[in-house]
Amino acid sequence: DAGVTQSPTHLIKTRGQQVTLRCSPKSGHDTVSWYQQALGQGPQFIFQYYEEEERQRGNFPDRFSGHQFPNYSSELNVNALLLGDSALYLCASSLGVLSGRSYEQYFGPGTRLTVT
């Protein structure tokens, strides 16, 4: 049973550029959440997608956007990159709210983004 997968593993971008990160959820999961983990800190919630719509959003600017596809995979897009966007970006998947088990979020290995 494949767990949550993310690509790429590492990425180096320049300030002002745009980046797209990808996530495939655990088999059977339909909800995807994205988190940003700066060095030495706990993860911070960016947003969550369910049924191809953004359901919840954390305190992140509009430069951060996302998408969920019909196969439940998801993308995180960040425009106009800043040095402060350098972080580990974690994707987590879970079952939908109606399943009764949606509190269990399973995390992928993350994408390490470095902005220079």
Added chain:
Amino acid sequence: AQSVTQLGSHVSVSEGALVLLRCNYSSSVPPYLFWYVQYPNQGLQLLLKYTSAATLVKGINGFEAEFKKSETSFHLTKPSAHMSDAAEYFCAVSKAAGNKLTFGGGTRVLVKP
């Protein structure tokens, strides 16, 4: 708004000694509480969760945590540390099933031989 405070950003224990990691939360509603572990250059792995059932929760790798509503705490313990327990541990809270997780700042555990 919910928040999580983990006391001690670093904890050093001897192999075989008790591991105690402290977590206090604030929440306006009965919370769901979680402990995750993160090994170097990896994602987060769920250790255990509290979802309003038994207050003493047992997890993987010999860890357990006790929910104390009066103290708004959810401390993580393991009776005997192993070298493989060296990692960073995060406490998290959620106010509802399917809701976002709010994490504490993490506690890095060092295990001395």
